[in-house]
Amino acid sequence: MNADTTAPHVVVAGGGITGLAAAHRLALAGHRVTLLEADGRLGGKLLAGEVAGAPVDLGAESLLARRPEAVALARAVGLGDRLQAPATTTASVWSRGDLVPMPKGHVMGVPGDARAVEGLLSEEGVRRIAADPDLPPTVIGDDVAIGAYVAARMGPEVVDRLVEPLLGGVYAGDAHRISMRAAVPALFEAARAHPTLTDAVRAVQRAGAAVPADAAGAATGLGGSVFAGVEGGVGTLPGAVAGAVRAAGGEIVPNTPVTALRRTGATGWQVVAGDRVLTADAVLLATPAGPAAALLAEHAPAAASGLGAIEYASMALVTLAFRRADVSLPAGSGFLVPPVDGRTIKASTFSSQKWRWVADAAPDLFVLRTSVGRHGEEEQLRREDADLVDASLEDLAAAVGLAARPVATVVTRWAGGLPQYPVGHLARVARVREAVAALPGLRIAGAAYDGVGIPACIASAHRAADEIAGALTGGTPGRADEIIATSETAPPGAGHSS
Structure with a gap:
């Protein structure tokens, strides 16, 4: 035309x-x-590539399917039949040396019930969350840092072990600086309207449960899936x-x-x-x-x-391909890592388990990736590729017992990749x-x-x-x-x- x-x-x-x-x-x-x-x-930050001949995403790897914009645009440009829901959404948190199933019943790491985080937090941490309904209401002004607010209501441990790896991971930032109004607006408004944070979380959860799967997701066969991928990346x-x-x-x-x-x-x-x-x-x-x-x-x-x-945060993605016969990993899509534990990696995605298109394209390989670096950790991007690969392998060995050596690796640096809120x-x-x-x-x-x-x-x-x-x-x-x-x-x- x-x-x-x-x-x-x-x-x-x-x-x-x-x-x-x-x-x-x-x-x-x-x-x-x-x-x-x-x-x-x-x-920009969307980049399709390959490792050992297997197609992979070397940047953003999924679309939030509960919002219509990305799914609708993909359909409008002819990718509708390539949209896929994740094969698994079960994830873990690597905390204090153990893999713990990701708790349910939370809003970006903020729980609505103390029982939801049993097993991830200490007994004192769970008691601290359970005490939130007994605290006097907190008056919130025009904005507040979500880490500071949640720590004041539910204690610092839930911020360190759940909010930081989840919400802080999304922004590659510090939850104690991230604006709740900007990053989690529904929770911010609910917190202003309810006397306790527990009540606010439950209100957000009720509102979410009342919304049916969006039309865009349903029309592409994604059903109520929260996220979507694209075959080929x-x-x-x-x-x-x-x-x-x-x-x-x-x-x-x-x-x-x-x-x-x-x-x-x-x-x-x-x-x-x-x-x-x-x-x-x-x-x-x-x-x-x-x-x-x-x-x-x-x-x-x-x-x-x-x-x-x-301000912007910089990070690196380390993509690794192994012979499938050499790898035996826990079920699920991967794990998050609380920064408080001082590990190098902040998360790992088991791509061959999360996305069918990755597994189908390379059945003899197992592909996974790790993320390294957050706001204020720009020195991580100055490390050599081999150093980032070795550091990732060291953490993977400690987290999931991975002892195999990769047959191929790709390190992708995203300098100034994520704006801070x-x-x-x-x-x-x-x-x-x-x-x-x-x-x-x-x-x-x-x-x-x-x-x-x-x-x-x-x-x-x-x-x-x-x-x-x-x-x-x-x-x-x-x-x-x-x-x-x-x-x-x-x-x-x-x-x-x-």
Whole structure:
């Protein structure tokens, strides 16, 4: 399809899943779209690769299926028949040298019943949680660090042994700095409305139980599965979205970083990218906070200042392939590691047990991966590949008795991979958005704002794209909504595949 040369031209800066999702939405709505990516590869933190010839994800490996955005986009670009629920979701916590089954009945590590964490916590830790209903209500202001709040109500042990490896692992951060309002908004609102944290957790659980499996998950055969994978890897999603953007007439230009923005008239923009200068009716910045801050410094200094203050965590993924005959591991999808125990790895995923497509593609191999590094541990990424592999093997031997040597390994470093959401994050984002909104024809989107998960990034992209489309069409972005709704409810396999 050739783009309508008379249609408004939108430049999207950033070719991660956020930028691609925004370009896809705008292109389907009939806008001329040019996506500029600084790197030679699209996809950002989504990366499909291989180890010993076996296809694997070397970045994000699953989609939150309870939110519709990622599953719907995968279906819209032809990956519907490749969506898979995990073969197992049973996980453990490697705590104090023992593998303990992951407790049930919690909200991101915060239990609604002290009995749920028996076996993971000490008797004193369990008693401390059970005492929460007897404590006077805690008054919560505009925001609070989830680690500090939970420790005050239920004791520090549940934070160290469960909240840190779960919620802290999602953000590769410190639960004592993570904003409860930003990271677990449902629990934050419930905690403000209920006298005890136990009551708040149970209220969130009741609300979740009352919501049926989302339509997107049910329509793809995922049922009520919380997570979904993609056969061949979640890392294949960017290529499929890029193919759909091009098919809709959009242009995608890799190896082309945006270096400057210039205002042209009341609403237009010039986008400087290498030796190219593009004239645009609107610009959507889908870059990390730092590059966005640099581009906004002249036009919205308050927004640039807020974005420049956002910190990022770096981490590494160590993917290992073993001869299947040499490996005998516990059942389940893997385990989490409390940072308080001082181990090198923070988690391990047994990929060949978690994903059928991994096992089917390499039946003679067993693939697993470990994660290393969190916010403030950037020195981990400076270690040699061989050192990270050896450290992972040492911890795996101690955790699950793995004595085999891998036949192949891949170390993937994600420098500045995950934005941190400290207390006050949402207020900062609101101030940034207010400053950006004063610039006609410019919007921002990405993991730095409304959530680090893939569905949250896609939702952020759609929000920004719809605001731009609405402004360009006089406040009536209905065509975009209608076209995308049609494409996202197409039969599995329809559309474009990678």
